[in-house]
Amino acid sequence: MKIALIGYGKMGKAIEAIAVAKGHEIVHRVDLNSQHLLEKEELSKADVAIEFTGPETAYNNILKCFAANVPVVCGSTGWLEQLPAVKSICLEQHRAFLYASNFSVGVNIFFEINKRLAELMANQPQYEVKMEEIHHTQKRDAPSGTAITLAEQLMEKVRRKQEWVNDEASKPEQLSIISKRIDPAPGTHSITYTSAIDDITITHTAHSREGFASGAVIAAEWLKGKTGIFSMKDVLSL
Structure with missing residues (x-):
């Protein structure tokens, strides 16, 4: 080819x-x-x-x-x-x-896990949800495209979240995406559901490009x- x-x-x-x-x-x-x-x-x-x-x-x-x-x-x-x-x-x-x-094959499998977990959490309002993504300092966009995909997948199922913000959320309907730029990180994405009783976190970490x-x-x-x-x-x- x-x-x-x-x-x-x-x-x-x-x-x-x-x-x-x-x-x-x-x-x-x-x-x-x-x-x-x-x-x-x-x-x-x-x-x-x-x-x-x-x-x-x-x-x-x-x-x-x-x-x-x-x-x-x-x-x-x-x-x-x-x-x-x-x-x-x-x-x-x-x-x-x-x-x-x-x-990444692993990330695309992670997308499917994210959608399934969001579906399970859709009717569990006692859980607050937020995201974090970490990339190298040369990455020019924030949040990452992967983080935006994850956020859109999540909001499609968890309807109490209506928009994402690249910061700490100030409103209940906002989904917080925290972006960090740290070398030499090629890419880490985490979604955390937090309640007074427990946390559920899923994470994908890339080791290289x-x-x-x-x-x-x-x-x-x-x-x-x-x-x-x-x-x-x-x-x-x-």
Whole structure:
């Protein structure tokens, strides 16, 4: 499989190492300082593009991939207000798009655990709930995309929480997400339900970027040759 890597920072290089070890070829590399080099002619050489840049560039990068008729696996966070537009364009143009706030197999299993626990706690108002996420200091968005996904899953079940705030909650209907930036943490996410009697906490801790990078390559392998809008739930049959 021929891969275009859009975003050649630490994550991009981790993806490259795993992809090459699996026998894939990197045919195009674009880092944050050379976005102008993301041209249709170069992109069209790839079977799939993996996009890991940031909120300022993700949207335009995805549209350039669509223009080149290249399936896109996107892991950029902080740009999701533009996601509906991307999905609409993808369907109109019969392209392929897969977005995940986190590509780790373990995290995607953790998402399912979070949804099930939230379902069980929905009718237990004696429990207050809050979240915490810890990442390295180079992560630019807060809360993380993974934390936002977890929060949205939780609020869908626990209806007494109507919005998340990236701070200590000041209102009963708010879900508190505390974001910490500590090196060299690659990513920890915890959800805690607290009552006067006991606490229930679920936590996922990443030990390195390898889990994210490996999952992105698995997603790219799965997406090749498809059209439509997908997620890691589709890839992992969750």
